[in-house]
Amino acid sequence: MSESLPLLNSLKKQSKKQSLSNSLVKKLLVFFTLAAIFITIILQFLIIEPKQLEVERKKNFIFFVTDGTGPNYVTLTRNYKQFINNNDYAELLQLDQHLSGTSRTRSNSSWVTDSAAGATAFSCLLKTYNGAIGVDHHQNPCGTVLEAAKMANYLTGLVVTTRITDATPASFSAHVDYRSQEDQIAEQQISSGMVDLMIGGGLQHFVSGGRKDGRDIIKELGSNWTTANDPASFFNVYNQKNITESEVTLPFISLFEMGDVPFQIDVENMAYSGPSLKEESELALRLLHSSPDNEKGFFLLIEGSRIDHCGHNNDAACIPRELMAFDEAFNYVKTFADEHPDEDFILFSTSDHETGGMTISRQITSDYPDYIWYPEVLAKVKHSGHYMAQQLLTKNNVDEKFLKKTLFADWLGIEDYTKEDIKQILSLIESRNSGFLQDYINNMVGIRARIGFSTHGHSAIDVNTYLHANSESLLNYAFQRVRGNRENTEFGSLVVEFLGLNMTAANEYASGINHGPLFAATENIDEYHNNI
Ligand SMILES: *[C@@H]1O[C@H](CO)[C@@H](O)[C@H](O)[C@H]1NC(C)=O
Ligand SMILES: *[C@@H]1O[C@H](CO)[C@@H](O)[C@H](O)[C@H]1NC(C)=O
Numbered sequence: 001m002s003e004s005l006p007l008l009n010s011l012k013k014q015s016k017k018q019s020l021s022n023s024l025v026k027k028l029l030v031f032f033t034l035a036a037i038f039i040t041i042i043l044q045f046l047i048i049e050p051k052q053l054e055v056e057r058k059k060n061f062i063f064f065v066t067d068g069t070g071p072n073y074v075t076l077t078r079n080y081k082q083f084i085n086n087n088d089y090a091e092l093l094q095l096d097q098h099l100s101g102t103s104r105t106r107s108n109s110s111w112v113t114d115s116a117a118g119a120t121a122f123s124c125l126l127k128t129y130n131g132a133i134g135v136d137h138h139q140n141p142c143g144t145v146l147e148a149a150k151m152a153n154y155l156t157g158l159v160v161t162t163r164i165t166d167a168t169p170a171s172f173s174a175h176v177d178y179r180s181q182e183d184q185i186a187e188q189q190i191s192s193g194m195v196d197l198m199i200g201g202g203l204q205h206f207v208s209g210g211r212k213d214g215r216d217i218i219k220e221l222g223s224n225w226t227t228a229n230d231p232a233s234f235f236n237v238y239n240q241k242n243i244t245e246s247e248v249t250l251p252f253i254s255l256f257e258m259g260d261v262p263f264q265i266d267v268e269n270m271a272y273s274g275p276s277l278k279e280e281s282e283l284a285l286r287l288l289h290s291s292p293d294n295e296k297g298f299f300l301l302i303e304g305s306r307i308d309h310c311g312h313n314n315d316a317a318c319i320p321r322e323l324m325a326f327d328e329a330f331n332y333v334k335t336f337a338d339e340h341p342d343e344d345f346i347l348f349s350t351s352d353h354e355t356g357g358m359t360i361s362r363q364i365t366s367d368y369p370d371y372i373w374y375p376e377v378l379a380k381v382k383h384s385g386h387y388m389a390q391q392l393l394t395k396n397n398v399d400e401k402f403l404k405k406t407l408f409a410d411w412l413g414i415e416d417y418t419k420e421d422i423k424q425i426l427s428l429i430e431s432r433n434s435g436f437l438q439d440y441i442n443n444m445v446g447i448r449a450r451i452g453f454s455t456h457g458h459s460a461i462d463v464n465t466y467l468h469a470n471s472e473s474l475l476n477y478a479f480q481r482v483r484g485n486r487e488n489t490e491f492g493s494l495v496v497e498f499l500g501l502n503m504t505a506a507n508e509y510a511s512g513i514n515h516g517p518l519f520a521a522t523e524n525i526d527e528y529h530n531n532i
């Protein structure tokens, strides 16, 4: 029978085996239970002490802004990079590898934002009117994430390539009704105690020569701040091998230009002694990170400020150089974060808006247009239109020969210029119209490269967002909070949540700040090249 029912037989055998193993399991259970109790008792002795000594991981948030950069700028720059490196479509920008979504950019007062309302959306988490710096729709000052970070004992910094008093950095660190109140912005940035580090341009709003009230804020600082307000002083600090050992303490200010830092395209073709955005960012990271006051980590704003200015000037050759310099800075910070796995780093990058309504491929005749654009035309250009126009207006030997040899051949790399080009340019020099002169030169490049612009101002198109964190779990945490298409007021919440900030407290602080204009605000509205 047992042979006729092999299945039953084998089941019996198994159940015998099982009952044998059941008694073994019981014995093991008793053993493990006793062992577990014993281990728990020992661990309790061991763990209590280390728990009290445990230090929280430092948290660092780097908020990047590519001012004026639409997705079209990213494509233009990626194409340009592939062209100059003679690479195929596999070559990407650093940023491309971190795309997380898009941002809607409109402000409270318009479908088309300016940089002030755009940056206040980031810093105060609210929509306000164009021109507002750290104030809401009713001109009430609003606490910023930078201020809240400082109040929570984080270190704070601003790194830019424009004036440190310009809209983006100002919206994180000051509160005024109109962006043109730059002297007041400078004063607030210095005296609030909220900013530990400032690197960029805009010294003019801190010294007697440039300020309306004639004060020299830098002199007044005495030894309260470490100052390095020219390129040589910047590099004196930068070249210190060990920042901790050096005398360089926070707060630190290095405004190495009176106004804006020169365009990257100009820097590459002249003897320039100031730092790149990457070098600025590097110094900022080293100073904040190694400061003895760094207890919890830091909040740092890094802005590729002048990408926007290329767009305002409709200067196609300017854009890829400026964005590539930003890409290099982003990559440096990413590497720094990855090399510090003992701390948490989140890098977030976005734009306030697109500038210029720039189009890659432009119809230039009434024929059906070719599907093409020519990066090689941009690659030949050695200066910004702004620089070339200034040169033409300040040199007194400008004639037809100068245009042919210097402007067309050396600076623009254009051989197929026309008699009409020469006539028009000489006439614009004659009438001293620097804006139209610049436009004419930039358009000579744009037409040949097939790059078009539809405005000297901003456009309403959504812009990209990018994200990096130095661990998989942190990246996932941050990605859940910014992925997809978002309102520009949402990104500040990631900073608030990650760093554990109290915006109510920051709002209370900000409400006491004097934000009205000291002088009647006089916006220069008839010159569209003033880069807003
Ligand atoms: C602008 O702000 C006001 C006051 O908060 C609000 O009532 C209005 O809906 C806002 N408009 C837009 C377009 O954001
Ligand atoms: C410099 O710091 C001292 C001590 O904190 C302070 O009393 C003084 O007002 C500061 N000076 C300036 C110009 O900020």
Ligand SMILES: *[C@@H]1O[C@H](CO)[C@@H](O)[C@H](O)[C@H]1NC(C)=O
Pocket (backbone or CB within 6 Å): 242, 243, 244, 245
């Ligand atoms: C820098 O100097 C500090 C203080 O003397 C020292 O603790 C640290 O190890 C030095 N770092 C390097 C990279 O030499």
Ligand SMILES: *[C@@H]1O[C@H](CO)[C@@H](O)[C@H](O)[C@H]1NC(C)=O
Pocket (backbone or CB within 6 Å): 502, 503, 504, 505, 508
């Ligand atoms: C945030 O700050 C406000 C105002 O100072 C305070 O009343 C509140 O208790 C704070 N919240 C937290 C969670 O600390």
Ligand SMILES: [Zn+2]
Pocket (backbone or CB within 6 Å): 068, 115, 308, 309, 312, 355, 458, 531, 532
């Ligand atoms: Zn702008």
